[in-house]
Amino acid sequence: MQAKTALLAILCCATSVAVAADPADAKTEKEMKPYTEKIANTDVSFDMVPIPGGEFVMGSPADEKNREEDEGPQFKVKIEPFWMGKHEVTWNEYDIWSFNLDIQRRKLMRVKADDKEKAADAVTRPTKPYTDMTFDMGHDGYPAICMTQLAAKTYCKWLSEKTGHYYRLPTEAEWEYACRAGTKTAYSFGDNPAKMDDYAWHYANCNDTYQKVGQKKPNPFGLYDMHGNVSEWVLDQYIPDAYKKWSGKGTVQFPISPTTPEKLYPRVVRGGSWDDDPEALRSANRIASSADWKIQDPQIPQSIWYHTDAIFVGFRVVRPLKVPTAEERKKYNLDPVIPADEGR
Amino acid sequence: MTQSNNQSSSRRDFLKVTTATAVGTGILSSLGSSAHVYAGGDDKIKVGLVGCGGRGTGAASQALSTKGNIKLEAMADAYRDRMDKSLSNLQKQFSGEPEKVDVAEEKKFVGFDAYQKLLDSGIDVVILATPPGFRPIHFGAAVEKGKHIFMEKPVATDVTGVKKVLEAAEKAKKKNLAVGVGLQRHHQAPYIETINRLKDGAIGDITSLRCYWNSGGVWEPRLAREDAKSEMDYQMRNWYYYNWLCGDHINEQHIHNIDVCNWVKDAFPVKAYGMGGRQVRTDKKYGEIYDHFAVEFVYEDGTRMYSQCRHIRNCWNSVTEHAQGTKGFCDISGAKYETTGGYKWKYRGPKKNPYQVEHDDLFEAIYKGTPYNEAEYGAKSTMTSILGRLATYSGKPVTWDEAMASEVSLMPKEFSWEAKPVTVPDENGFYPIPMPGITKVL
Numbered sequence: 001m002q003a004k005t006a007l008l009a010i011l012c013c014a015t016s017v018a019v020a021a022d023p024a025d026a027k028t029e030k031e032m033k034p035y036t037e038k039i040a041n042t043d044v045s046f047d048m049v050p051i052p053g054g055e056f057v058m059g060s061p062a063d064e065k066n067r068e069e070d071e072g073p074q075f076k077v078k079i080e081p082f083w084m085g086k087h088e089v090t091w092n093e094y095d096i097w098s099f100n101l102d103i104q105r106r107k108l109m110r111v112k113a114d115d116k117e118k119a120a121d122a123v124t125r126p127t128k129p130y131t132d133m134t135f136d137m138g139h140d141g142y143p144a145i146c147m148t149q150l151a152a153k154t155y156c157k158w159l160s161e162k163t164g165h166y167y168r169l170p171t172e173a174e175w176e177y178a179c180r181a182g183t184k185t186a187y188s189f190g191d192n193p194a195k196m197d198d199y200a201w202h203y204a205n206c207n208d209t210y211q212k213v214g215q216k217k218p219n220p221f222g223l224y225d226m227h228g229n230v231s232e233w234v235l236d237q238y239i240p241d242a243y244k245k246w247s248g249k250g251t252v253q254f255p256i257s258p259t260t261p262e263k264l265y266p267r268v269v270r271g272g273s274w275d276d277d278p279e280a281l282r283s284a285n286r287i288a289s290s291a292d293w294k295i296q297d298p299q300i301p302q303s304i305w306y307h308t309d310a311i312f313v314g315f316r317v318v319r320p321l322k323v324p325t326a327e328e329r330k331k332y333n334l335d336p337v338i339p340a341d342e343g344r
Numbered sequence: 345m346t347q348s349n350n351q352s353s354s355r356r357d358f359l360k361v362t363t364a365t366a367v368g369t370g371i372l373s374s375l376g377s378s379a380h381v382y383a384g385g386d387d388k389i390k391v392g393l394v395g396c397g398g399r400g401t402g403a404a405s406q407a408l409s410t411k412g413n414i415k416l417e418a419m420a421d422a423y424r425d426r427m428d429k430s431l432s433n434l435q436k437q438f439s440g441e442p443e444k445v446d447v448a449e450e451k452k453f454v455g456f457d458a459y460q461k462l463l464d465s466g467i468d469v470v471i472l473a474t475p476p477g478f479r480p481i482h483f484g485a486a487v488e489k490g491k492h493i494f495m496e497k498p499v500a501t502d503v504t505g506v507k508k509v510l511e512a513a514e515k516a517k518k519k520n521l522a523v524g525v526g527l528q529r530h531h532q533a534p535y536i537e538t539i540n541r542l543k544d545g546a547i548g549d550i551t552s553l554r555c556y557w558n559s560g561g562v563w564e565p566r567l568a569r570e571d572a573k574s575e576m577d578y579q580m581r582n583w584y585y586y587n588w589l590c591g592d593h594i595n596e597q598h599i600h601n602i603d604v605c606n607w608v609k610d611a612f613p614v615k616a617y618g619m620g621g622r623q624v625r626t627d628k629k630y631g632e633i634y635d636h637f638a639v640e641f642v643y644e645d646g647t648r649m650y651s652q653c654r655h656i657r658n659c660w661n662s663v664t665e666h667a668q669g670t671k672g673f674c675d676i677s678g679a680k681y682e683t684t685g686g687y688k689w690k691y692r693g694p695k696k697n698p699y700q701v702e703h704d705d706l707f708e709a710i711y712k713g714t715p716y717n718e719a720e721y722g723a724k725s726t727m728t729s730i731l732g733r734l735a736t737y738s739g740k741p742v743t744w745d746e747a748m749a750s751e752v753s754l755m756p757k758e759f760s761w762e763a764k765p766v767t768v769p770d771e772n773g774f775y776p777i778p779m780p781g782i783t784k785v786l
Contacts, residue, residue, distance in 0.1 A: 095657070095658060099560055099657040099658055100657075101657065101658055104657070127563060127564075128559075128560045128561050128562060128563065128564075128657075129559065129560060130559075130562060130597075131557075131559055131663045132557075132558065132559045132560075132661035132662055132663045133661075134661055135663075136661075136662045136663075136664050136677075136678075139660070139661070208690070295697045296697060296698075296699065298399060298402045298403075298406075298528075298699045299397075299398030299399055299401070299402050300398060300401035300402045300404075300405050300430075300433050300434070300437065301398070301401075301433050
């Protein structure tokens with residue numbers, strides 16, 4: 001009996017290998033499945049879920065409660081398929097990069113870096129923070145916070161080299177598409193903020209702190225904490241009337257307001273946070289970064305890596321099925337650009 | 345309660361104390377002219393910056409952002425490249441008001457004696473922001489020359505330095521010079537409000553205090569051995585890792601938290617027990633400092649302050665202060681407390697940038713000629729940190745009085761690029777590390 005079970009297990013295993021190999025290796029939208037990405041030479045992994053391609057209407061209708069002017073006019077967008085982090089990036093993942101924990105561990109275990117890791121080692125890592133960036137709100141399982149958009153982008157670049165899969169921040173449109181998950185209401189669970197406590201951490205229920213990721217109900221795509229917990233970086237510069245240039249143009253492909261190194265503020269975060277009231281957590285709500293997010297960095301020049309005061313800002317990663325070409329990456333400023341005089 | 349209310353009440357208290365001192369020593373009639381120069385509020389104040397690193401540049405920017413006609417006119421640093429970078433950053437920042445940053449070539453001073461030349465260059469206010477080892481020398485000279493002063497914390501790295509600062513602080517009071525110290529929590533509304541409540545007995549009598557600066561550590565050494573022109577150059581560029589310059593991280597960073605506990609207690613410890621070492625940051629490039637300390641301080645009434653500071657990545661981190669009382673407990677840094685009766689309070693007022701407020705307050709005092717002197721508690725909180733270091737390095741209890749009687753100095757005998765610092769590396773580049781049970785600190 002036992003032998004039979006074992007044989008069956010082997011057979012099953014063999015079959016699954018023959019059919020789908022690693023779900024992370026999907027080449028077509030149809031093959032896309034959830035997968036778990038392990039970060040080499042650590043005991044940390046994170047989960048990715050497939051987001052099917054499709055069309056949606058971006059922005060909020062004029063009659064949505066608490067709607068702001070910058071959420072319109074609405075326009076149609078076509079989204080290509082991608083995977084998205086099931087959760088916000090946690091400190092467990094982020095600190096591997098920011099504190100060189102992988103390098104440290106390789107040294108300790110006397111493990112040699114493979115080619116992917118060598119490439120990852122060549123990606124810039126941030127200077128060490130002067131203070132404790134968790135602000136005593138918790139570490140393991142909690143979302144990483146206080147990073148600049150540049151730091152989040154650089155993390156993605158490192159993660160791409162490290163894993164061999166192309167990761168980046170979502171565009172603002174991809175983020176909203178993933179957050180709505182097919183819904184048109186203010187939240188992915190409807191219009192009634194009274195149901196908020198089932199789905200999100202916000203000011204009234206969070207006890208003045210962020211919370212471990214993944215404790216509330218997910219949205220229809222299986223994404224957790226899209227509303228609340230921490231606001232999430234996207235790739236776009238914040239332009240209040242950005243939607244104007246796209247509305248009335250039919251279905252727009254890959255709308256993005258690329259950032260430029262010269263213009264640091266404002267850039268966009270989405271989703272609202274533990275420190276916000278429910279209206280800020282709406283799917284269409286846009287939040288603009290500002291220099292105030294660094295006000296307690298007493299050094300000049302201020303760090304390019306930390307938003308000391310943005311204890312409500314984190315991010316999650318996406319992986320587009322179709323990896324962008326070098327030209328596309330350049331055109332949309334998808335890659336991080338570290339200022340030449342960094343490393344003061 | 346708003347911050348300004350707190351500020352004015354503490355200012356009033358201060359005025360009372362200072363006036364009493366002034367009258368007692370018969371100084372009131374001979375107040376220097378400095379007290380009245382800016383009385384109109386529209387006269388120009390000329391600022392000089394000594395120490396042009398990231399923090400010095402930040403402090404200059406905050407000074408220039410206060411109300412009034414304030415101008416940066418002179419700069420001094422051991423290194424020309426640091427000064428140039430600092431100046432260009434400030435010019436960038438104040439590009440809308442270029443008259444604020446107006447440093448002529450002849451007012452740029454480089455080298456170990458640059459501060460002296462700067463003090464003689466006709467400035468009114470000096471910002472002292474070099475590595476802390478130099479602070480006692482610079483502060484003493486600035487008081488001698490009758491300048492108003494903003495100095496960064498800590499204000500010394502050894503007992504000899506603390507004593508120099510305390511002496512100069514007295515002189516500064518007599519000369520009615522305004523002295524601000526960069527312990528910005530004293531200008532941070534949530535702290536002020538919380539500590540006022542603690543002093544009003546919100547959680548009863550304070551029975552113990554805890555504080556932490558546990559973090560991943562600071563910047564990596566900047567200059568490689570092979571690129572250093574001399575041992576002095578090497579240590580100066582990598583100053584955080586050398587005790588005469590930095591005083592170890594219990595002094596350079598953790599002073600903030602230790603100082604908050606002293607503030608709550610309205611006293612300074614009489615004794616310290618400590619343990620610590622160098623567990624992770626063992627490479628020779630990390631000079632001679634420890635990477636962790638755990639110190640128990642004892643106040644005169646027997647109250648304990650438990651302190652930890654650590655520079656090790658991926659461990660439990662916290663930069664906080666807490667008080668335990670007979671009727672409850674308080675997260676001071678979180679600006680909240682809870683009583684045993686179940687009452688909860690949390691600060692909900694405005695949160696202004698304390699680094700700006702500390703300069704706003706200082707310059708307001710300078711304009712009005714109001715007595716203003718933070719040097720004494722700055723020096724004594726520096727001393728508390730040093731006491732913790734001495735207890736940790738030696739592995740033995742050290743009393744405040746024993747330590748204060750010490751003549752041990754960490755400072756080099758002379759200052760030049762060829763001069764020899766007190767500690768130098770062995771033939772393999774390793775520095776002597778203080779060893780508990782063996783190292784003598786007094």
